[in-house]
Amino acid sequence: xxxxxxxxxxxxxxxxxxxxxxxxxxxxxxxxxxxxxxxxxxxxxxxxxxxxxxxxxxxxxxxxxxxxxxxxxxxxxxxxxxxxxxxxxxxxxxxxxxxxxxxxxxxxxxxxxxxxxxxxxxxxxxxxxxxxxxxxxxxxxxxxxxxxxxxxxxxxxxxxxxxxxxxxxxxxxxxxxxxxxxxxxxxxxxxxxxxxxxxxxxxxxxxxxxxxxxxxxxxxxxxxxxxxxxxxxxxxxxxxxxxxxxxxxxxxxxxxxxxxxxxxxxxxxxxxxxxxxxxxx
Numbered sequence: 001x002x003x004x005x006x007x008x009x010x011x012x013x014x015x016x017x018x019x020x021x022x023x024x025x026x027x028x029x030x031x032x033x034x035x036x037x038x039x040x041x042x043x044x045x046x047x048x049x050x051x052x053x054x055x056x057x058x059x060x061x062x063x064x065x066x067x068x069x070x071x072x073x074x075x076x077x078x079x080x081x082x083x084x085x086x087x088x089x090x091x092x093x094x095x096x097x098x099x100x101x102x103x104x105x106x107x108x109x110x111x112x113x114x115x116x117x118x119x120x121x122x123x124x125x126x127x128x129x130x131x132x133x134x135x136x137x138x139x140x141x142x143x144x145x146x147x148x149x150x151x152x153x154x155x156x157x158x159x160x161x162x163x164x165x166x167x168x169x170x171x172x173x174x175x176x177x178x179x180x181x182x183x184x185x186x187x188x189x190x191x192x193x194x195x196x197x198x199x200x201x202x203x204x205x206x207x208x209x210x211x212x213x214x215x216x217x218x219x220x221x222x223x224x225x226x227x228x229x230x231x232x233x234x235x236x237x238x239x240x241x242x243x244x245x246x247x248x249x250x251x252x253x254x255x256x257x258x259x260x261x262x263x264x265x266x267x268x269x270x271x272x273x274x275x276x277x278x279x280x281x
Contacts, residue, residue, distance in 0.1 A: 028171045029141055032099055036147040037071075039280045042166060042175045042201070046188030048079070048157040051209040052178045054256055055246070055270070056154040057085040059176075062266040062274045064107050068149040068281075071102060073139050074113030075166060076156040077132050078125045083115045087259025092116045099144040107262045110148070112139050129161035136165050150277055159195045167199035173280050174204040176273055177240070181211060181228035189231075193238050204276040205243035206235050213248045224248060243272035 031037055043056040056072060064070045074082035083089070086105045092112060093101050102110035114135065115121045125132075145151065153172070156162050166172060175196045179189040189206070196203050208228060212221040228245075235242055246269065255264050 029137060029169045031145065032141050032143060033097075035143075035145045037145060037151050038148065039150045039173050039277065040153065040171055041150060041204070041277055041280075042153045042155050042163075042172050042196075043178060044155045044163065044175055044192050044196070045157050045178045046159075046190070046192040050157075050178050050180045051246075052076075052157065053081040053085060053154050054253075055176070055178045055207050055209060055273075056152050057082060057256060057261045058252075058264055058266065059270050059273055059277075060109050060152050061107065061262050061264060062270050063150055063152075063277060064109050064262075065266055066274065066278070068278075069108075069147060071110040071112075071145050071148045071151045073151060073153045074111065074115070075136055075139070075153050075162055077114050077127070077135060077162065079156065080113045080115040082111055082113050082154055083121070084259060085256050085261045086111060088113075088116060090116070091119075095144055097144075099142055100138075101144050105262060109262075110145060112143055133161050133165040136162055137169055140170055149281060159191055163192075163195065164199075167196070167201055172201050174202050174277070176204050176243070176276075177206045178209055179206060179231060180209055181223065181225040181231050187234070190234055190238060193240060203238075203240050205241045205273065206231075207243055207270070207273055208245045210248040211245040221247075243276060244270050246270070 043052055045052045053076065060070050060072045072082055074080045086109070088103050088105065088111060090103065092103060095101050100112060102112050103116055104110055114125060153166060155166060177189055177193055193203055208231060210224065211228060212223050214221060232242060252264055255261065
């Protein structure tokens with residue numbers, strides 16, 4: 001038994017046992033024919049509501065504004081939000097080789113999402129884990145991504161079937177964790193980081209979202225969720241550095257919520273996260 005599994009109540013019987021025992025995990029799926037994807041980065045969190053899709057979308061825009069060819073896979077199947085963040089409408093189509101053609105944003109970011117396969121974006125997705133995992137694999141093997149410098153994967157919160165499928169099946173080069181400063185969230189983020197470690201996926205760092213708001217009158221920083229000391233200590237204990245601290249900015253939030261992510265002024269936003277991704281290219 002791997003030392004990573006010692007003390008786990010599922011040791012010897014869970015479906016990640018084999019990957020814990022092998023240094024490189026199971027064989028990864030090859031990308032679809034003709035695809036050339038240089039780097040795959042997961043954007044993850046331990047729980048929902050911390051702004052993971054916000055960070056993934058703004059980071060995609062930031063990287064694209066730096067001249068990189070960027071794609072974003074909306075892997076949060078039961079709660080897909082990427083199309084809304086970029087104002088994407090319509091249905092995904094297939095090319096002559098029966099491969100899914102991503103929708104492109106005005107800035108050239110390629111995106112796939114289940115919400116671009118549903119006639120009504122408000123339709124609930126009530127699927128079992130194996131079906132959800134199968135769709136993730138199709139988003140990798142059956143999509144005509146073409147040539148990308150970076151593919152960002154907006155992962156669902158938690159450590160369930162879909163994150164496991166992504167880590168086991170896709171060649172993830174690095175993970176960026178997203179958290180708010182709350183103590184409870186910090187603890188749950190540690191679970192996601194530990195899962196990545198067990199699956200031999202390097203964690204590039206942590207983005208602290210909604211770290212503060214700026215007073216519109218005096219520019220004083222106000223910590224809405226209190227001191228981030230616990231979060232910073234948790235990151236240090238895990239050997240993870242805090243990449244960026246993002247403010248809660250109503251103007252930026254309004255742009256993303258209205259589908260205008262590419263209108264966000266990204267100067268000064270996610271500088272460290274974007275440089276960490278570029279360093280892998």
